[in-house]
Amino acid sequence: xxxxxxxxxxxxxxxxxxxxxxxxxxxxxxxxxxxxxxxxxxxxxxxxxxxxxxxxxxxxxxxxxxxxxxxxxxxxxxxxxxxxxxxxxxxxxxxxxxxxxxxxxxxxxxxxxxxxxxxxxxxxxxxxxxxxxxxxxxxxxxxxxxxxxxxxxxxxxxxxxxxxxxxxxxxxxxxxxxxxxxxxxxxxxxxxxxxxxxxxxxxxxxxxxxxxxxxxxxxxxxxxxxxxxxxxxxxxxxxxxxxxxxxxxxxxxxxxxxxxxxxxxxxxxxxxxxxxxxxxxxxxxxxxxxxxxxxxxxxxxxxxxxxxxxxxxxxxxxxxxxxxxxx
Amino acid sequence: xxxxxxxxxxxxxxxxxxxxxxxxxxxxxxxxxxxxxxxxxxxxxxxxxxxxxxxxxxxxxxxxxxxxxxxxxxxxxxxxxxxxxxxxxxxxxxxxxxxxxxxxxxxxxxxxxxxxxxxxxxxxxxxxxxxxxxxxxxxxxxxxxxxxxxxxxxxxxxxxxxxxxxxxxxxxxxxxxxxxxxxxxxxxxxxxxxxxxxxxxxxxxxxxxxxxxxxxxxxxxxxxxxxxxxxxxxxxxxxxxxxxxxxxxxxxxxxxxxxxxxxxxxxxxxxxxxxxxxxxxxxxxxxxxxxxxxxxxxxxxxxxxxxxxxxxxxxxxxxxxxxxxxx
Numbered sequence: 001x002x003x004x005x006x007x008x009x010x011x012x013x014x015x016x017x018x019x020x021x022x023x024x025x026x027x028x029x030x031x032x033x034x035x036x037x038x039x040x041x042x043x044x045x046x047x048x049x050x051x052x053x054x055x056x057x058x059x060x061x062x063x064x065x066x067x068x069x070x071x072x073x074x075x076x077x078x079x080x081x082x083x084x085x086x087x088x089x090x091x092x093x094x095x096x097x098x099x100x101x102x103x104x105x106x107x108x109x110x111x112x113x114x115x116x117x118x119x120x121x122x123x124x125x126x127x128x129x130x131x132x133x134x135x136x137x138x139x140x141x142x143x144x145x146x147x148x149x150x151x152x153x154x155x156x157x158x159x160x161x162x163x164x165x166x167x168x169x170x171x172x173x174x175x176x177x178x179x180x181x182x183x184x185x186x187x188x189x190x191x192x193x194x195x196x197x198x199x200x201x202x203x204x205x206x207x208x209x210x211x212x213x214x215x216x217x218x219x220x221x222x223x224x225x226x227x228x229x230x231x232x233x234x235x236x237x238x239x240x241x242x243x244x245x246x247x248x249x250x251x252x253x254x255x256x257x258x259x260x261x262x263x264x265x266x267x268x269x270x271x272x273x274x275x276x277x278x279x280x281x282x283x284x285x286x287x288x289x290x291x292x293x294x295x296x297x298x299x300x301x302x303x304x305x306x307x308x309x310x311x312x313x314x315x316x317x318x319x320x321x322x323x324x325x326x327x
Numbered sequence: 328x329x330x331x332x333x334x335x336x337x338x339x340x341x342x343x344x345x346x347x348x349x350x351x352x353x354x355x356x357x358x359x360x361x362x363x364x365x366x367x368x369x370x371x372x373x374x375x376x377x378x379x380x381x382x383x384x385x386x387x388x389x390x391x392x393x394x395x396x397x398x399x400x401x402x403x404x405x406x407x408x409x410x411x412x413x414x415x416x417x418x419x420x421x422x423x424x425x426x427x428x429x430x431x432x433x434x435x436x437x438x439x440x441x442x443x444x445x446x447x448x449x450x451x452x453x454x455x456x457x458x459x460x461x462x463x464x465x466x467x468x469x470x471x472x473x474x475x476x477x478x479x480x481x482x483x484x485x486x487x488x489x490x491x492x493x494x495x496x497x498x499x500x501x502x503x504x505x506x507x508x509x510x511x512x513x514x515x516x517x518x519x520x521x522x523x524x525x526x527x528x529x530x531x532x533x534x535x536x537x538x539x540x541x542x543x544x545x546x547x548x549x550x551x552x553x554x555x556x557x558x559x560x561x562x563x564x565x566x567x568x569x570x571x572x573x574x575x576x577x578x579x580x581x582x583x584x585x586x587x588x589x590x591x592x593x594x595x596x597x598x599x600x601x602x603x604x605x606x607x608x609x610x611x612x613x614x615x616x617x618x619x620x621x622x623x624x625x626x627x628x629x630x631x632x633x634x635x636x637x638x639x640x641x642x643x644x645x646x647x648x649x650x651x652x653x654x
Contacts (some may be wrong), residue, residue: 022377040390049394052351052379053373057555060527063579064373064617084559173554193520193548199385210550211560219564223537223550228384232358232411233538235648237546252390258423261372263654286329290391321562 002108002121003132011118012144015074019100022145023072023274025053027100028061028090029069032212033078033104033134040138041075048142050149058086062093073099074145075115078134080124082110089322091117102141104134105255124246132169135295139163158285165283166292170299173279177300181307184272189311194243195234199227199262201290202276205297209245213305217316220308227256231263240269245304247297252288264282265292274300329435330449330459338429339444340470342401346427349472350399352380353426355388357540359539360405360431360461365531367403367465375469375585377476385413388421400426402470404444405461407451409437414488429468431461457494462622466490484610492610493619497626500606504627508634511599517640519548521571522561524587525624527580527604528617529603532624536572540632543644545549547635554583567596572631574624576616577603600628 015022025044027037034057044053051074055065058077069075075094079087082105095103095116103119105112110243113119122133130136145157189193194204194214214220225234225245238244244264248257254277262273276293284292309316321327342349352371361384371380378401381393387405396402402421405584406414409432421428422443430446432439439444449460457463465619470486521541523533533551541547552561565571571591575584581604591598592618603620611619636643648654 034556034559044393045393047394052395057553059583060580061557063582064369065525066372067374068375068379086555160652200391210557216560216563221550221564223548225538225551226384226387228386228413228449229358229361229538231649232361235654236543237548238648240470241620242548254385255390256386259654263648267648278630307330319563321565321590321594322558325561327558327586 002120003123003137006120008140008144010143012148012166014118015100015145016148019071019074019098019195021072021149022051022074022100024066024074025142026057026061026066026069026074026075026094027053027055028087030058030084030087031079033087033207034213034267035204036078036134036206037076037138039135039201039291040142042201043139043291044142046290047155048146048153048214049154050146058084058090061090062086065093069094069097069099071098073097075099075101076104076138077101077112078104079110079112081104082107082112082179088112097203130170130295131163133201135298136163136166138184139291147227149282155288158171158288162284162288162292166295169280169283170296173296174303176297177274177303179248181303182310184304185307185311188243188309190271191243194222194245195225196222196245196247197225197227197230197257198247201255202247202249202293202297205247205294205301208298209304213301216224216322217305218308218312218314227260228253230260235263238263238268242268244268244271246271246273247300248273248275249290250281250287251293253290254297272313328447330447330464332465333447333470334352334457338468339475341445342427342472342474346398346401346425347411348399349378349401349427350475351389351393351395351401352378352469353393353421354380354382355397355402355414355421356405357411357414359387359535360414362531362539363405363461363566364465366462366528366618367469369411369528370466370618371469373472374482374596375477377473377481378402385411385417388417391412392420396421396424396426398425398652400424402426402509403431404428404439404466405431406437406439407433409434415439425459426565429529431464442651449619450553457497457622458490459565460619460623463490463493466618482615485615486573489611489615489619496607496610497623501626501630502621504630508630509637510630512634515597516635518570521549521572523549523551523572523574523575524552524554524557524584525582525620527578529574529576529620529624532574532621535625536631537627540628543649544632545635545639545641547613554587555580557587562590563641565591569595571595573598573600574620574627575602575604576599576617576620577608577615577622580617
């Protein structure tokens, strides 16, 4: 179905009618689509007492599926183009076990849009609101499901409120940060290498910034680090010549990012801080604000990569292999 | 207790006596110690129908503990030095909920060796056998526990057999690979940057090779990639100038590594293959061989970093921050 036909109540009704109690939620995709699902996995792991969760690259899921996968599983599968071979395979592996399979895709003609799955075809335009993109659609479905399965669940209203507010917050934050991103790019677009860090539910946004925005779209070398791991190896390379981007979350894991910042201030020189606390997230309730760093940081990575493209003149859509050669 | 006093039957008796049925297994640590626990988490997720598992950096575990953590949880905590602040905090968070907490440490005087946990103090000498190190100790405990909780579990004997055989296999493989590691280092010790890849249960060995062996111990820049993700972004940087290390697993996820190899053969030029199929793993049963790539690749990373040190003359134990300054 198209997002315009999507109704969270109806979908969760259908999940419960068809599969009863959901005990396991799996998040399965490749690359950027997998990254989109990370914060939802984190959400289930920390907030749900009735469900377990796992975040698994498609081909791993196909070759070594989780032992609990089955009738009481809900599986989120995402493929932007909708035909990524291993992701379609993964959807089928899940489908065959009787799991409830929700596929997200941007392409209504793709394999992921097949009616045998519960497919949601999303728009991906600059004016598409956050609540109609996979990250917030997933939050909405899980929020409704946990609410129904767990009488003691406390985040129901605040998550709904956050999903409603986040689009406007992000648009303003991106606007306010544009000049800062240009200045960053002016200084560093030609840097041979950099590290990108973030924490908690937003960790995968470092991973995505690195592998999608820079490695894939700019052929730039870089590495991603979970801020919680920085002091356990990676920080030994830090010095005044190394470049870092630190995306600081608002919420429970913020102190991890703050510790990394203090170190960079003392021993580094070239570091860019993208701080969620300066981005208007204070109107989202504290008990769930952690989960709204991820969509914010995603849009920040788009802003920064566009600023970098503007200097490098390396088109963001240029590929030498993906969709160009056989592999 | 010392490993010499460890008896898997007694320990699992104690787990079951004190905590009854185990439903969740958590693997919690930082850096190298966290890496040591990854393949066990993969093992539980794929092989156990009675337990769920998660792999979580210590500080994340402290600040955002999993919702299922409690009396029916088994928590493995590892800290080589035994006093890593956030790891001790994590052990205490788990302890307070009534979970069964097993702490591994090399330091009998450390906080992790406190008798309030179920501590196992391991030796870490060149002649310490694999079965007395955290990775295989964890396999042994989980293998026994799954066997008791799940009548249909099929890997019991083959895992035991693998744990027994792996030390000899690895010693021979390391010996056979020494010259190859020297030649690699001779060519590439001065390379400004490289990517390291592996798949499945052995993925974290790429992460460890990067953050411990190279970033921490050689102050070398590098990045780690799950082979299953290589074609979804990272491969766009591949060309004849980029250096890769590909650790190819034996077992179910091998085809993922093989696909990456074919691509490197076609579009790359500088790549080092460390292939578990040439390392004597064929005497381990196919149904569980996947889990023995990790200890093999760990020892390979030690071999390669030592070969690199031999050229760079950058002592593997030299630190500019860790244990030297406050942070």
